[in-house]
Amino acid sequence: MEYKNPIGVNIDLETGVIPGAKKLVRRLSSLKGYFLDEEAYNELLKDDPVVYEVYAVEQDEKDGDLNFATTVLYPGKVGKEFFFTKGHFHSKADRAEIYYGIKGKGGMLLQTPEGKAEWIPMGPGTVVYVPPYWAHRTVNTGDEPFIFLAVYPADAGHDYGSIAEKGFSKIVIEENGEVKVVDNPRWRE
Ligand SMILES: O=C(CO)[C@@H](O)[C@H](O)[C@H](O)COP(=O)(O)O
Ligand SMILES: [Fe+2]
Numbered sequence: 001m002e003y004k005n006p007i008g009v010n011i012d013l014e015t016g017v018i019p020g021a022k023k024l025v026r027r028l029s030s031l032k033g034y035f036l037d038e039e040a041y042n043e044l045l046k047d048d049p050v051v052y053e054v055y056a057v058e059q060d061e062k063d064g065d066l067n068f069a070t071t072v073l074y075p076g077k078v079g080k081e082f083f084f085t086k087g088h089f090h091s092k093a094d095r096a097e098i099y100y101g102i103k104g105k106g107g108m109l110l111q112t113p114e115g116k117a118e119w120i121p122m123g124p125g126t127v128v129y130v131p132p133y134w135a136h137r138t139v140n141t142g143d144e145p146f147i148f149l150a151v152y153p154a155d156a157g158h159d160y161g162s163i164a165e166k167g168f169s170k171i172v173i174e175e176n177g178e179v180k181v182v183d184n185p186r187w188r189e
Contacts, residue, residue, distance in 0.1 A: 007057065013102055016072040016147035021055035028078075031086065033164070036171065036186060037079025044078060051076070051083050058154065065154035073106065073138055073146045080173040082106075087137025087168065089113070091157025094132040100149045101126035105142030109168050109181075110134045117170040119181045122148065135163055139172045141179045 011018050027048045028041070035041050056069035076083040087109065090097070099108065101122040108128050111117045113135075120128050122138070130136050140146040169187045173180050 004059075009057070011070055011102070011149065013147075016053075016055065016070040016102065016145070018055040018057060018068075018070055021057050021069070024054040024056065025050055026052050026054075026086070034084075034086065034167070035078040035081050036184075037081065040077075040079035044076075049076065050074060052085055061155040061157065063153075063155050066151060067154050067156075068149060068151045070102070070147060070149050071138065073104075073140045073148075075104075075140050075143045075145065077174060080175060082139050082141050082172050082174065082179075084109075084137050084139040084172070086160055087135055087163045089133075089135045089159040089162065090152070091159045092153070092155055093159070095153045095156035096132050097130040097136070097150060097152040097156065099126075099128040099130065099136075099138075100151075101128075102147040102149060104140065104144045104146035106138055106140045106146035106148075107172070109137045109139060109170060109172065111136075111168050111170075113162075115169045115187070117168055119170065119172070122146075135168070137163070137168060141172065141174075 029048050052073040054071050058067040059065040101124050107121040170181050171184045
């Protein structure tokens with residue numbers, strides 16, 4: 001039997017950086033078609049800001065193993081809509097996940113394959129259990145980076161297709177200075 005070596009790392013709780021992790025950067029240009037207000041999107045695209053970064057420590061896609069990753073989701077809006085992550089189902093759709101809030105303010109939109117959505121507010125210390133089969137997207141509703149840890153099965157994978165195409169049935173917007181979770185006018189099942 002070959003055993004893997006255990007890993008112990010300290011997450012920088014101010015920046016979300018995991019030393020030695022693989023870094024992924026998602027700029028606004030990689031989120032084309034995701035936001036409702038296309039005019040506001042195209043205007044912001046001139047600067048193509050970083051919307052989020054992921055620091056991932058991943059294993060080979062084997063049943064029983066675990067990955068972990070931090071996400072640093074920057075504050076901002078496209079029109080009324082707060083910055084968010086793409087959102088995905090897991091390729092192995094029955095794989096669950098745990099999120100843990102580290103810094104900043106935001107929340108998670110979750111959705112079943114039939115389009116039933118839930119919103120869970122998140123801050124430092126919030127644990128969110130993402131059950132099997134639920135798509136999930138995080139949203140930064142604050143004015144500083146929203147940082148959280150995710151722990152997920154190594155064989156879960158990411159299935160971005162249906163969210164990229166249809167979005168979530170709810171959107172998270174700012175209206176009269178308030179955070180509102182409202183029906184997505186462009187949602188179609
Ligand atoms: O849910 C997971 C892994 O299963 C998170 O680590 C996200 O991958 C990350 O927050 C970026 O979001 P996406 O771009 O992958 O939706
Ligand atoms: Fe996930």
